[in-house]
Amino acid sequence: MIEKLLERAMYASRWLLAPLYFGLSLTVLALVLKFFQELAHILPHVFEIAETDLILTILSLIDMALVGGLLVMVMLSSYENFVSQLDIDEGSEKLSWLGKMxxxxxxxxxxxxxxxxxxxxxxxxxxxxxxxxxxxxxxxxxxxxxxxxxxxxxxxxxxxxxx
Missing domain, CATH: 1.10.287 (Helix Hairpins)
Incomplete structure (x- = not known):
């Protein structure tokens, strides 16, 4: 009786991770906001800045895009691996790697x-x-x-x- 109760409680505790993965989605939002802030800073001055500075800024934007992709991958894969499978309708767009990682x-x-x-x-x-x-x-x-x-x-x- 106690063993079964403990096992159920431990198994249910996996849901404690769900807010962490949702929190990662908020960090994706923060990254998107920062991305567009950098873009707004650079676009008005694109003809004035040196080519090297433009390339460095573009590399920073690429960096942010890679980090964003990493966040999404960790968030969704970890949720599926440790909490619950995502229930995505058959007609909906589904990422090809979901459920396979x-x-x-x-x-x-x-x-x-x-x-x-x-x-x-x-x-x-x-x-x-x-x-x-x-x-x-x-x-x-x-x-x-x-x-x-x-x-x-x-x-x-x-x-x-x-x-």
Whole structure:
């Protein structure tokens, strides 16, 4: 009797995660607002600013788009993996990866997204390398390569454990 009650309570506690995933949707909203704020700052001055500054701003916008996609992927996949399946009508538009991403593949997607975001950040730094001292530049590369190595190792471990 007590065991069954505890098991039901633990299983029901997964719903405590739902507000966290909803909170991620609010962070997507914040990111969208910031994206359009940056766009509104740059558009009126597009003919006045240097090409390098425009490219750096565009890279920042790409960064925000990648983070937004990562947030949506984590939010929806985690909800489906840990709380409940999404009940989407058959006639509705459904993302092709929904229901197909387990927590292991989600971790790999997150790692790959972090590498992509880090790559864009590193490219922005390289474009401004003349203003950055060698020591900081070296550390940026080391940190990026750590992300790359971690993502590679996670992918390799996932591949080894699935076979």
């Amino acid at each position: 387990d927590s292991s593949s989600l971790k790999n997607k997150v790692a790959a997204s972090i590498v992509a975001i880090s790559s864009i950040h590193l490219l922005k730094i390289f474009m401004n390398a003349q203003n950055i001292d060698y020591v900081h530049l070296k550390w940026y590369v080391i940190i990026h390569m750590t992300f790359v190595a971690s993502a590679f190792a996670m992918g390799l471990l996932d591949k080894l454990t699935k076979h």
